[in-house]
């Protein structure tokens with residue numbers, strides 16, 4: 001089963017090396033990883049999507065927790081959470097096909113962020129499946145370039161991940 | 168107080184209680200060596216940085232204190248790698264200080280630049296590149312704390328040259344603020360209670376001890392548990408010495424070259440309690456057939472060890488001093504009489520198996536049998552030396568034939584299996600324990616991997632006695648080729664007519680002795696033990712001997728090859 005882990009780490013040089021090195025060395029099955037700043041300047045939050053059975057996930061969490069710079073790991077799979085990914089898609093768009101693409105973009109509530117004589121760039125934020133679906137539809141028009149950020153996620157609980165929840 | 172970065176390092180090391188450092192200078196650490204020049208820290212100049220790393224490791228293994236090593240940037244630092252990886256695999260506390268090129272030229276492929284934090288990331292507990300001189304005291308404080316708390320391990324501090332030379336306002340912090348590192352001591356009482364509940368019901372419990380018991384200094388508690396409840400015990404290679412070899416409950420080493428009784432007990436037991444063990448593949452053999460009839464309870468300080476290799480029903484996470492104490496308290500009065508009676512039957516069964524299946528080899532007076540040398544060394548040193556080994560057949564024979572009776576008396580590279588570890592580690596051990604007698608058991612392959620350190624040994628007149636089990640071959644490699652590769656001895660024989668180890672020792676200023684016949688063995692050993700200073704004994708043993716019993720790699724523990732070679 002796929003798990004989404006929120007990994008809070010010290011915002012220090014080398015921390016990403018420690019994490020990616022560990023993942024590679026222990027051959028963990030990581031599907032996506034995305035990192036960015038948080039509400040605290042000295043803390044970075046990494047969202048990792050990992051696939052495996054319960055024992056694999058336990059190993060990933062325990063091994064990552066051993067890294068000194070890892071402050072906390074929360075498995076968001078176990079709680080209600082909001083999961084999003086951002087995609088930028090450059091698709092072939094001739095004057096003939098443009099309106100068709102605009103229709104698709106509207107249906108998906110995506111945005112056209114750039115356009116030129118041959119292509120358009122579409123931006124979509126949403127759950128992974130929605131992005132998959134848009135990509136599939138746009139395939140017919142010819143996707144020139146595609147970039148996805150990897151999943152990022154936030155719990156719906158009132159508190160924050162860095163606080164210890166009462167159990 | 169104002170001081171340079173280099174002085175800050177030296178001052179901080181003293182505050183951490185460091186007495187001995189092993190190292191090798193060079194451009195990147197010249198400012199640090201200048202600060203060492205008039206400090207009371209005792210520095211041992213080895214003849215290779217790898218030697219310095221293993222020496223610091225040996226020092227740590229013998230004492231439990233943090234071993235400290237210094238090397239210069241680039242090649243000096245990369246020469247430490249095998250030593251750091253060795254310490255990491257066996258969870259040995261070490262702090263390695265490496266020089267780095269100046270801050271402004273990092274990343275420019277500068278002279279003697281190597282990305283040592285990048286290289287050592289997978290083989291350290293943690294590492295630091297010091298970018299701000301003001302951070303030095305805090306980082307050193309943290310490094311020592313991290314190295315020796317929780318599950319111990321090596322920490323690297325990479326210090327750019329200009330950080331050594333810049334001036335800082337020195338203040339050594341009392342507190343450590345590491346949000347992501349809170350080593351546990353006390354675990355959950357519930358886990359102890361679960362263990363006791365399981366214990367109450369089983370008929371054939373078996374205790375499996377590893378190096379974790381030694382590093383936690385929990386051997387006394389374990390001794391109490393064994394004495395009070397008479398539960399049979401097996402040991403990993405790293406766990407030898409936790410309980411005296413002669414203890415009636417002790418079945419000896421388990422695994423690839425373990426005793427018949429230990430391996431059979433694993434197959435038969437209905438409860439296996441692992442204490443500070445990793446369930447390494449050399450122990451378990453075929454994982455799916457390991458302890459097939461048993462529930463497994465895993466005691467460890469490192470939660471990541473649970474369920475890593477072997478699937479575990481119960482766990483007790485915490486420091487072994489806490490968990491064994493808690494187990495003793497919770498067990499008191501809780502084990503029913505009939506359960507105790509069943510345990511006694513089981514103990515007698517495994518003891519009987521142990522008596523019926525002793526370690527054997529064919530004695531002959533035509534050649535020197537390596538096992539005989541080991542037996543004789545054990546006898547003459549009264550099973551009471553600290554024994555350091557290298558890696559190979561001699562290492563396994565040491566585990567089998569030397570009677571380890573105290574913790575921290577077998578010093579050997581278990582996890583990584585590093586040839587060349589022995590001699591420098593023995594230097595570290597003897598430096599750490601001047602009152603103890605130190606015996607190095609090595610092979611003719613291993614000794615040459617760091618033989619430059621004979622010079623260090625002689626310089627400091629460390630009275631280490633060295634037994635070279637000289638089979639003119641890479642014995643363990645030959646054994647595998649003999650058993651599994653149709654006797655195709657590809658590059659495992661030294662065809663140079665034999666290096667003269669007596670003259671090698673003498674060239675460095677040590678004493679060299681040689682035994683070529685069986686009857687010379689006792690007398691050579693006696694002579695060596697009676698001689699002051701470092702002594703090398705060259706035992707020219709037969710090269711066709713196998714370490715037996717043996718569980719072939721990937722087989723289950725009941726598929727032992729037994730017997731003895733003619």
Ligand SMILES: Cc1ncc(C[n+]2csc(CCOP(=O)(O)OP(=O)(O)O)c2C)c(N)n1
Pocket residue numbers: 557558559560561562584585586587609610611612613614636638640641642643644
């Ligand atoms: C650094 C290193 N290189 C290679 C090996 C593989 N290896 C394991 S045992 C062995 C032979 C060791 O020979 P020797 O030291 O003479 O000991 P013996 O087995 O003959 O007792 C070798 C090459 C190793 N463990 N370490």
